[in-house]
Amino acid sequence: MKSNRRKFITTTAALAASTIAASAMPSSDYQKDEFPVVHHVFFWLKNPGSIEDRDKLVAGVKTLAKIETIKKIKVGVVASTEKRDVVDNSWAVSELMFFSDLAGQATYQTHPVHLEFIKNCSHLWEKVIVYDAVDA
Incomplete structure (x- = not known):
């Protein structure tokens, strides 16, 4: 009886451990993001060497986080990464936003916060490029 009980406990513990380990591993199947719509914007400053203008634009972009349909936002500046032909580091500020849907x-x-951002900050940039994507 003790032998069967011990075997049962050992088998159950091993099964539980393998289930936990398997659930912790990343899935090899591609899984779509919960926020499948991506809006990525790059800004070039009128005064590219102005840290003050860059910081004003960064602060302005961060106000967009108040918009309820933006599920996640990242604001960035050019990283000091390796210089390669495929890397464009001519821009100054970027915003990366995630939405649940195209709506x-x-x-x-057309949100008032976005329109206010344009009104308050458009004098800082000379060029803007937008890349919109949805999960494939």
Whole structure:
């Protein structure tokens, strides 16, 4: 009886441990993001050497986080990474936003906070490029 009980406990513990380990491993299947719509914007400053203008633009972009349809936002500046032909580091500030759906991204475009950002900060940039994508 003790032998069967001990065998049962050992088998159950091993099975539980392997289940936990398997669930912790990343899945080899591609899984779509919970926020499948991506809006990535790059800004070039009118005064590219101005840290003050860059910081004003960064602060302005961060105000966009108040828009309820933006599920996640990242604001960045050029990283000091290796210089390669495929790397474009001519821009100054970027915003990377994630939305649940295209309707949320459309709401963002006409939202008063976004329009206020454009009004308050557009004098800082000379060029803007936008890349929009959805999960494939």
